[in-house]
Amino acid sequence: MADTDTSRERAATDRxxxxxxxxxxxxxSERGDVTFTLAGVxxxxxxxxxxxxxxxGYGVVFGVLAxxxxxxxxxxxxxxATVLAGAAQLIAVELWADSVPAITVVATVGIVNLRxxxxxxxxxxxxxxxxxxxxYGSVFFTADENWxxxxxxxxxxxxxxxxxxxxxxxxxxxxxxxTVVGVTAGDLVGDPAQYGLDFVVIALFLTLAxxxxxxxxxxxxxxxxxxxxxxxxxxxxGEWYVIVGALAGAGIEMVTHDG
Amino acid sequence: xxxxxxxDPAVLTLVAGMALVTYATKAGGLWLVGRVDLSERAEAGLxxxxxxxxxxxxAPALAKGGVPEWIAAxxxxxxxxxxxxxxxxxAVGVGTVLAVRQVV
Numbered sequence: 001m002a003d004t005d006t007s008r009e010r011a012a013t014d015r016x017x018x019x020x021x022x023x024x025x026x027x028x029s030e031r032g033d034v035t036f037t038l039a040g041v042x043x044x045x046x047x048x049x050x051x052x053x054x055x056x057g058y059g060v061v062f063g064v065l066a067x068x069x070x071x072x073x074x075x076x077x078x079x080x081a082t083v084l085a086g087a088a089q090l091i092a093v094e095l096w097a098d099s100v101p102a103i104t105v106v107a108t109v110g111i112v113n114l115r116x117x118x119x120x121x122x123x124x125x126x127x128x129x130x131x132x133x134x135x136y137g138s139v140f141f142t143a144d145e146n147w148x149x150x151x152x153x154x155x156x157x158x159x160x161x162x163x164x165x166x167x168x169x170x171x172x173x174x175x176x177x178x179t180v181v182g183v184t185a186g187d188l189v190g191d192p193a194q195y196g197l198d199f200v201v202i203a204l205f206l207t208l209a210x211x212x213x214x215x216x217x218x219x220x221x222x223x224x225x226x227x228x229x230x231x232x233x234x235x236x237x238g239e240w241y242v243i244v245g246a247l248a249g250a251g252i253e254m255v256t257h258d259g
Numbered sequence: 260x261x262x263x264x265x266x267d268p269a270v271l272t273l274v275a276g277m278a279l280v281t282y283a284t285k286a287g288g289l290w291l292v293g294r295v296d297l298s299e300r301a302e303a304g305l306x307x308x309x310x311x312x313x314x315x316x317x318a319p320a321l322a323k324g325g326v327p328e329w330i331a332a333x334x335x336x337x338x339x340x341x342x343x344x345x346x347x348x349x350a351v352g353v354g355t356v357l358a359v360r361q362v363v
Contacts, residue, residue, distance in 0.1 A: 047345070050345065050346045050349055051345070051349075054349065071270060072262065072263055072264065072265040072266070072267075073263035073264065074263060074264045074265065074266055075265070075266060075267065075270045075271075075274065078266075078271075078274055079274045079277065079278075082274060082275075082277075082278035083274065083277045083278050083281050084281070085277075085281045088277065088281060089277075092273070092277060096273065102269065102272060102273045102276060103276075105273060105276075105277070106273065106276035106277055106280055109276075109277045109280050109281060110280040110281075110283075110284065113280065113281050113284040113285075114284060115284075115312065116281070116284035116285045116287075116288060117284055117287050117288035117291070118288060118308060118312060119285075119288060119312065120284075120285055120286065120287060120288025120289040120290075120292075121288035121289065121291065121292040121305065121308070122288075122305060122308045122309050122312070123288075123289055124288075124289060124292045124293060124305070125305075127289055128293055135289060136286050136289070136290075139282075139285045139286050139289055140282055140285060140286075142285045144316065148309070148312075148313055149345075151309040152309075155309070183263075184263070195357075196353040196354070196356050196357040196360075199328065199331060199352060199353050199356040200349060200352075200353055201320075202317060202320050202321065202324075202328065202332065202335075202352075203331070203332075203335045203348065203349050203352030203353060203356075204345075204349060205313050205316055205317040205320075206317060206332055206335045206336050206339065206348075206352070207335060207336075207339040207345055207348045207349065207352075208313050209310065209313045209314060209317065209336070210336050210339035210340050210348075211339065211343070212309055212310040212313060213310070214310075218307070218310055221307040221310065221311050222310060222311065222314045224311075225310075225311040225312075225314040225315040225318070226314050226315065226318035227318075228315070229314070229315035229316075229318045229319055230318050230319055230322055233319035233322075241315060241319050242312065242315050242316050243315075244315075245311070245314070245315025245316075245318070246308060246311040246312040246314075246315045247311075248311075248315075249307060249308070249310070249311025249314065249315065250304040250305065250307055250308045250311050251304065253303050253304050253306070253307040253311075254300050254301065254303060254304035257299070257300045257303040257304070
């Protein structure tokens with residue numbers, strides 16, 4: 001993909017904006033033209049729909065587990081509406097069912113969610129141009145899936161900063177509905193693997209990887225990320241492999257960067 | 260089991276704690292990185308971060324899978340590269356994994 005040029009342009013843009021003496025005549029295409037519009041929300045909503053359907057499959061699974069842990073429909077629905085973090089929610093209700101203290105559950109949720117720090121950081125080149133209200137309001141709707149979709153869209157040249165919000169809204173809505181369905185239906189739902197739903201998220205990430213591929217430049221960071229993620233997954237429990245693997249990929253790029 | 264609308268104070272406290280911690284991680288990355296001046300080297304690292312997260316996420320999941328998942332993964336990537344169509348590659352990927360699971 002022709003992503004290399006965009007990233008160089010972006011690096012140049014970032015340097016410009018730290019320099020207060022940059023003339024006002026800087027072309028608008030080079031800075032600050034990231035928008036936050038209803039059209040952007042709509043595009044995110046529509047593009048995110050198939051992804052949200054896949055996520056809803058996991059929402060049903062979460063709902064079933066939450067019900068078995070003793071949460072009511074209202075409690076589980078409220079958790080999905082205010083937390084919106086699939087893996088963390090699943091782990092939390094599993095711990096809660098084993099009568100683990102709330103403090104420990106919340107701390108575990110924080111650790112599982114550490115990767116969101118990286119996801120938020122990666123949004124910066126675009127979100128720094130948005131108002132704090134738009135930026136910090138939007139990030140509430142960050143989930144792995146719509147974040148990846150948003151990054152892929154922005155990197156492809158879109159300037160629609162509201163894409164994360166739009167794709168997050170549809171994901172959020174279906175996540176809540178699926179949770180309620182899961183708690184209500186309970187044991188009626190069988191193994192999601194029989195519908196292939198367990199493969200939806202993998203297929204999604206592979207599709208996104210295909211879009212983020214920048215040719216030879218991606219080989220080294222991606223190999224490092226995959227290798228370290230596999231090794232971490234073998235020795236550490238939980239979701240650590242995502243954050244450790246991703247940091248390894250970014251780290252090797254920083255170490256070998258020539259410039 | 261109780262009523263569907265039951266709200267236990269202990270559960271509400273837990274949910275509130277989870278919501279606060281989660282939002283802090285989601286907003287924290289954006290906030291932190293905006294406070295510091297990034298070197299060109301750091302920018303380069305940030306630049307490859309999205310791909311690295313995606314790869315780190317998917318590698319163990321694929322390693323855990325079997326022949327159906329690997330065949331479906333290859334098909335998904337092929338369709339994605341060829342068409343760039345998200346919905347199509349998702350549908351082909353899920354369809355393939357279901358089909359191959361029937362025969363393997």
